[in-house]
Amino acid sequence: MNIRFSIIALGMLGLAGCASDPAPVEQLRLSEQALEQAKAVGATEQVPEYKLAEDKLTRAKANMASESYRDARMRAEQAELDARLAEARVLTQKSEEQLQVLQSRVKRLRKQLEVQP
Amino acid sequence: MKRSKPMAALALVALVGLQGCASQRSESALDDATAAYQKVKDNSDVLRSAPRDVIRAGESLGRAERLAGYIGTGPDVRHYAYLSQRYSEIAAEHAKLALNQERVTKLDLDRQRLQLALREAKLASVQQQGKFIEAQISALASQQSDRGLVMTLGDVLFDTGQADLKNTASRTVLKLVQFLQLNPRRVVRIEGYTDSTGTPEDNLRLSRERAQSVGDMLVDLGVKEERIEVVGYGDQYPVEANASERGRAQNRRVEIVFSDDKGKLSPAR
Structure with missing residues (x-):
């Protein structure tokens, strides 16, 4: 009795899950935007997270076409965060390079100041 | 009735077994997400520069943990664990960026200050050199x-x-x-x-x-x-x-x- 009931409940839940997944149009837009932004700061396929984001977005679009909206949403959500992480990594990398340039310039200046009488 | 009991038990065992398999993957995803979240949630630098991402990491992790309590939610658990981990990583990265930017600002001030000092030092030495040459010329020349x-x-x-x-x-x-x-x-x-x-x-x-x-x-x-x-x-x-x-x-x-x-x-x- 108990088992039968829970099986029915589970089945209903599953059905409800399927039915309640609308097309994640907004999420796909957000993910695309995140990818664009990452690209704008200089992310390329060399950045692993960017590559992941691209692949997932492509698959999400395929899921959209086949109306697997749940998969489409999950992949698009992951793609968005992958892209955001890629963007952040690129920016950090750039700031690190900037920091290095500045450090060597400051070092050079200090050296020059030392030899000044 | 007597026959159906072992059947039910078997089914239950099979179900638990299946879930066990699935939950092993979910569990390791949860563990990774939890570890990532632990690193950022009490870090004041991260909280300062990316508070919203830390909150979302926590929310997603909570969701993943709640879902893990149900049967057949493996993919969802892993999905939210993944999102949580990404939020934590993004937050950590933003904190790193903010720290770098602070250091860049400070170093740039240093650079300007040093440049000024160097220019002044050079100027002083040119003036000194100028006085030296002037003295030499004066020695060679005479005032008429x-x-x-x-x-x-x-x-x-x-x-x-x-x-x-x-x-x-x-x-x-x-x-x-x-x-x-x-x-x-x-x-x-x-x-x-x-x-x-x-x-x-x-x-x-x-x-x-x-x-x-x-x-x-x-x-x-x-x-x-x-x-x-x-x-x-x-x-x-x-x-x-x-x-x-x-x-x-x-x-x-x-x-x-x-x-x-x-x-x-x-x-x-």
């Missing part, structure tokens, strides 16, 4: 009341009857160039003189040529032409009587008359 600072390049700098400067003159001329570079507003008049041997016309020409060759050398070494005036006076204005050899040698000379530091030259003779 009506003509200002005058430096005499003696006869030894030229071969007899020749207008070309000897190599030994270079050092003196170099000092002159340095002095003029350090005193960019000063101008000079180069005056050539001879002794009274020879015709006045020849002497005039020779004195002018000698003065000109000193002027040319200054120009070659980078002094602007417009700062140089060249005159030949021939055998006029002797400094000694032309009667003795020594006197004549003293009269064969080139004199450099300096303007004051505002570029004002005493009038020509």
